[in-house]
Amino acid sequence: MEEAQKILAKAAAMNKTILPPGMLILDRTAKIDEHYPLLDTSLLSSARERKCSPENYLSSLFMIFSSKLRKTTLLLWFLYFSNTFSYYGIVLLTSELSSNQINCSSTVNFLKSAKDASLYRDVFITSLADLAGLVISAAILDRLGRKLTMKILCSLGFILLLPLVVHQNEILTTALLFGSRMFVMSSSNAVVIYSREVYPTSVRATGVGSATSIGRIGGMICPLVAVGLVRDCHQTAAIVLFEAVILLTGFCMLFLPIETGGKGLSDTTSLLNEE
Incomplete structure (x- = not known):
């Protein structure tokens, strides 16, 4: 994490700006996810529905009988x-x-x-x-x-x-x-x-x-x-x-x-x- 902090500081110096206040931590993504549980759940459920839809199976079946396959x-x-x-x-x-x-x-x-x-x-x-x-x-x-x-x-x-x-x-x-x-x-x-x-x-x-x-x-x-x-x-x-x-x-x-x-x-x- 210290190396990542140094890289960000160097990038900020090259752009003639300063880093925002705060420390870079490893579990920031997990904390952000906890604030949006409903959004993540809906996205995952819609993805599952797309993967399990009969249309996807039929399209794959037709694809293996395309001119190339x-x-x-x-x-x-x-x-x-x-x-x-x-x-x-x-x-x-x-x-x-x-x-x-x-x-x-x-x-x-x-x-x-x-x-x-x-x-x-x-x-x-x-x-x-x-x-x-x-x-x-x-x-x-x-x-x-x-x-x-x-x-x-x-x-x-x-x-x-x-x-x-x-x-x-x-x-x-x-x-x-x-x-x-x-x-x-x-x-x-x-x-x-x-x-x-x-x-x-x-x-x-x-x-x-x-x-x-x-x-x-x-x-x-x-x-x-x-x-x-x-x-x-x-x-x-x-x-x-x-x-x-x-x-x-x-x-x-x-x-x-x-x-x-x-x-x-x-x-x-x-x-x-x-x-």
Whole structure:
């Protein structure tokens, strides 16, 4: 406070005047606020009403479908849907494919294999893929950029899941599911980070929130494929469907408009330049 007092005194001397009487204190703002409680309360309440008005939500929703953001929004909606569909599908496939005792012709044999201790071991091992996926995405995301990272990880997930089109032994199945889950998880993380950077601040919450909601739909649909088809002895059809979804995911990544790595965040759509 003494330094502030000296600066004010110096400024007053330069302007050939004197400071008003009194001492500079730290809680002057708090004392002023106490004299105008009704004014502050009304201003805060009106601000809350403006923030919570339905018109603001609708305008933000329309904004993400503007000419500059329409392509980005539709691509991110599909990427969230496909990544969630693929990830949770692989999680559910672990319990369906990790045991070599599955016999499609006998429900009893299937129930026995589900209770086998190896099933829980395989599920635990593949669950560690999430941790490995986080490490991989954190290690290469800033070095390779968002778009290139997504493409590489998505391609690796596709390659590792491909051998499961035919029945494999338990060890190989667990290893392939581990690797595929790890890379799909990493790719999903890259998409999430990209979506938070590509939208301007004014519509970021709306854009990311809507994409996340679409992704939840993919998570609800995938059990019908991962569990239903495999239990009906259609493992090949289930894997081919997941591979097709991952392939479309990688194809859509090619059309993402801009690379956000190393760039500042835009505040409004007028500052957003799409290629």
